[in-house]
Amino acid sequence: MSLDESSAKPHERLAALLEAELAAVKRVIADRMASEHAPRIPEVTAHLVGAGGKRLRPMLTLAAARLFDYEGDHHIRLAATVEFIHTATLLHDDVVDESARRRGRPTANLLWDNKSSVLVGDYLFARSFQLMVETGSLRVLDILANAAATIAEGEVLQLTAARDLRTGEDVYLKVVRGKTAALFAAATEVGGVIAGRSDAETRALHAYGDALGIAFQIADDLLDYGGVTETTGKNVGDDFRERKLTLPLIKAVAAANAQERAFWERVIEKGDQQEGDLEEALVLLRRHGALEASRADAEAWAARARSALAQLPEHPVRGMLDDLLGYVVGRLA
Amino acid sequence: MSLDESSAKPHERLAALLEAELAAVKRVIADRMASEHAPRIPEVTAHLVGAGGKRLRPMLTLAAARLFDYEGDHHIRLAATVEFIHTATLLHDDVVDESARRRGRPTANLLWDNKSSVLVGDYLFARSFQLMVETGSLRVLDILANAAATIAEGEVLQLTAARDLRTGEDVYLKVVRGKTAALFAAATEVGGVIAGRSDAETRALHAYGDALGIAFQIADDLLDYGGVTETTGKNVGDDFRERKLTLPLIKAVAAANAQERAFWERVIEKGDQQEGDLEEALVLLRRHGALEASRADAEAWAARARSALAQLPEHPVRGMLDDLLGYVVGRLA
Numbered sequence: 001m002s003l004d005e006s007s008a009k010p011h012e013r014l015a016a017l018l019e020a021e022l023a024a025v026k027r028v029i030a031d032r033m034a035s036e037h038a039p040r041i042p043e044v045t046a047h048l049v050g051a052g053g054k055r056l057r058p059m060l061t062l063a064a065a066r067l068f069d070y071e072g073d074h075h076i077r078l079a080a081t082v083e084f085i086h087t088a089t090l091l092h093d094d095v096v097d098e099s100a101r102r103r104g105r106p107t108a109n110l111l112w113d114n115k116s117s118v119l120v121g122d123y124l125f126a127r128s129f130q131l132m133v134e135t136g137s138l139r140v141l142d143i144l145a146n147a148a149a150t151i152a153e154g155e156v157l158q159l160t161a162a163r164d165l166r167t168g169e170d171v172y173l174k175v176v177r178g179k180t181a182a183l184f185a186a187a188t189e190v191g192g193v194i195a196g197r198s199d200a201e202t203r204a205l206h207a208y209g210d211a212l213g214i215a216f217q218i219a220d221d222l223l224d225y226g227g228v229t230e231t232t233g234k235n236v237g238d239d240f241r242e243r244k245l246t247l248p249l250i251k252a253v254a255a256a257n258a259q260e261r262a263f264w265e266r267v268i269e270k271g272d273q274q275e276g277d278l279e280e281a282l283v284l285l286r287r288h289g290a291l292e293a294s295r296a297d298a299e300a301w302a303a304r305a306r307s308a309l310a311q312l313p314e315h316p317v318r319g320m321l322d323d324l325l326g327y328v329v330g331r332l333a
Numbered sequence: 334m335s336l337d338e339s340s341a342k343p344h345e346r347l348a349a350l351l352e353a354e355l356a357a358v359k360r361v362i363a364d365r366m367a368s369e370h371a372p373r374i375p376e377v378t379a380h381l382v383g384a385g386g387k388r389l390r391p392m393l394t395l396a397a398a399r400l401f402d403y404e405g406d407h408h409i410r411l412a413a414t415v416e417f418i419h420t421a422t423l424l425h426d427d428v429v430d431e432s433a434r435r436r437g438r439p440t441a442n443l444l445w446d447n448k449s450s451v452l453v454g455d456y457l458f459a460r461s462f463q464l465m466v467e468t469g470s471l472r473v474l475d476i477l478a479n480a481a482a483t484i485a486e487g488e489v490l491q492l493t494a495a496r497d498l499r500t501g502e503d504v505y506l507k508v509v510r511g512k513t514a515a516l517f518a519a520a521t522e523v524g525g526v527i528a529g530r531s532d533a534e535t536r537a538l539h540a541y542g543d544a545l546g547i548a549f550q551i552a553d554d555l556l557d558y559g560g561v562t563e564t565t566g567k568n569v570g571d572d573f574r575e576r577k578l579t580l581p582l583i584k585a586v587a588a589a590n591a592q593e594r595a596f597w598e599r600v601i602e603k604g605d606q607q608e609g610d611l612e613e614a615l616v617l618l619r620r621h622g623a624l625e626a627s628r629a630d631a632e633a634w635a636a637r638a639r640s641a642l643a644q645l646p647e648h649p650v651r652g653m654l655d656d657l658l659g660y661v662v663g664r665l666a
Contacts, residue, residue, distance in 0.1 A: 035486055035489070037486060037490050037504075038486050038489040038490040038493060039493075040489050040493050041486070041489050089455075092451050092455060095447070095448075095451055096448040096451060096452060114428070114447070115428075115429040115492055116489070116492065118425050118428055118429060118451055119425070119429060119485060119489045119492060120485075120489060122422075122425060122458075122481075122484075122485040122488070123482065123485035123486055123488075123489060125455075125458065125481075125485075126478065126481035126482040126484070127482055129462065129478040129481060129482075130475075130478040130479065130482055133471065133474045133475050133478050136471055138466065138469055138471070141462075141466045141474060142463075142466050145462040145463040145466045146463065148455075148458075148459035148462060149456065149459040149460055149463055151455075151459070152452060152453075152455040152456035152459045153368055153370060153371050153374070153456055155452045156368070156371040156373050156374050156449070156452045156453060157370050157371040159373065159448055159449065159452060160372075160373050171370075174370055
């Protein structure tokens with residue numbers, strides 16, 4: 001694949017640069033999702049992995065290794081590890097959220113059943129664990145074990161905080177770290193660790209992935225209220241209809257007067273939604289500047305990620321990682 | 334606790350010998366199941382861990398370490414690791430089986446919901462992973478990663494083979510390795526690995542745990558048709574009502590004539606069970622000697638476990654591990 005640098009999106013340019021390595025990751029994934037005895041496993045996995053996705057997480061691992069001109073092959077295993085962990089959490093998330101669609105296809109829990117999604121998720125998590133053990137790096141294992149715990153803790157927190165209007169921005173941030181940023185941070189960091197880099201550099205990689213993940217998630221939350229259906233594949237108002245306490249909503253609830261608060265209690269806590277409620281929610285979000293404030297937060301996280309990048313050596317890949325930040329926040333322009 | 338050696342059961346004598354270490358394991362479990370942000374996690378975990386159980390798996394790790402007079406403290410972490418993995422699989426199993434009771438209490442999926450069971454299980458699995466990384470032993474990580482993959486694969490296989498009368502003894506054995514024996518084997522093996530023992534010795538520990546686990550599971554299957562409600566806490570016929578293809582049933586189906594096969598198809602495949610069907614099933618199991626043949630299999634596995642023990646050094650703990658085998662199969666007398 002050769003892409004015109006000026007027109008391609010940053011993640012597409014990264015994918016073009018890392019094409020051979022991404023193909024190797026794909027082979028490892030196909031190889032390791034096989035199961036001689038339980039064909040249900042590759043069926044379910046292939047359904048989800050085959051549907052694509054931007055593969056940002058494995059790309060972050062490969063990019064970090066490339067940034068230091070790493071010449072081994074453990075980064076391939078680690079990129080596959082990260083994709084397996086991500087796929088396992090998607091399978092479990094769709095059971096927990098009772099989702100019907102993912103990446104434009106019916107979810108595995110709908111096509112097969114919840115049982116298959118739970119158990120195949122467990123299998124992929126175990127496989128990811130085998131892959132990382134093969135790298136022989138205890139530091140890598142430590143980072144990924146901590147990420148796995150943060151992810152699961154964030155998911156439980158999200159479950160208990162769901163639809164609870166008392167949820168503040170501090171809890172939101174912990175949930176987002178679990179949902180998105182912990183794996184972004186670990187994926188980026190292990191690419192540098194496997195390349196044998198210094199603590200200062202791997203800390204900077206972690207900080208970049210963490211801040212990128214948070215900016216990315218805030219952008220996602222905003223787009224759900226933003227009417228850019230074409231580029232995200234999401235319908236505007238999905239989060240509202242699912243009564244999710246995303247950042248814009250948390251900000252609007254914090255600024256609500258008594259009448260507005262009653263509205264939020266009805267539509268989010270009680271889930272009693274009527275025709276015109278989404279439009280009313282958008283009015284309230286705009287009244288309190290909740291969308292603009294969320295966008296400013298996303299930009300502040302992008303700036304943090306950028307200053308982490310500045311601690312890393314000059315390299316074409318560093319430029320692409322910088323462009324990726326611009327793209328994530330730029331979607332909000 | 335001091336127990337009369339002659340009257341106490343083997344697992345009670347092991348528990349008495351390892352009392353101080355089991356208390357330390359309990360402290361590690363209480364410490365690591367905590368979550369500052371998501372109180373749902375310790376609630377769900379404590380409900381299950383607090384209900385007790387024989388703690389056979391952590392005891393196997395502690396016993397193996399004691400067998401070699403290991404003097405460090407990593408065996409405590411590994412015993413807690415093994416208990417966390419076991420607890421995580423129980424939480425997920427109860428979701429998959431839609432179970433209502435476990436260890437004499439309502440299941441977590443019933444008291445809270447399936448979502449909590451899935452996510453808290455994921456959290457405990459991640460915590461177990463952190464604990465084993467702390468031992469710094471790549472060999473231990475490799476063994477436990479492989480066990481986790483075997484467990485998950487066995488669960489998926491059980492799901493797809495369930496209620497399928499074509500299931501043979503080879504598939505049964507794979508399912509049992511996943512359900513029980515893989516973790517028994519890994520739990521025992523890592524106790525020797527952490528004590529720094531030779532490959533021949535750790536292989537013997539693995540073989541002992543594997544064969545003990547298989548004998549244990551076959552005994553469990555038999556007891557479900559055996560009418561010993563008091564000692565197992567299980568009601569006779571539970572497996573039959575849940576249409577589980579356990580070893581006695583697989584043997585009876587293999588020997589069935591056309592009329593008997595029609596009966597099994599109705600009650601297991603179609604699930605159309607009527608008054609008197611359990612009694613009829615017991616008649617067929619006895620007619621083909623399926624219970625006796627299963628018991629002989631359990632004894633053959635116990636004998637294999639015993640010959641694995643013979644490769645290990647003389648030690649009071651070795652005697653107790655031997656007695657444990659006698660007890661597991663002895664329950665069938």
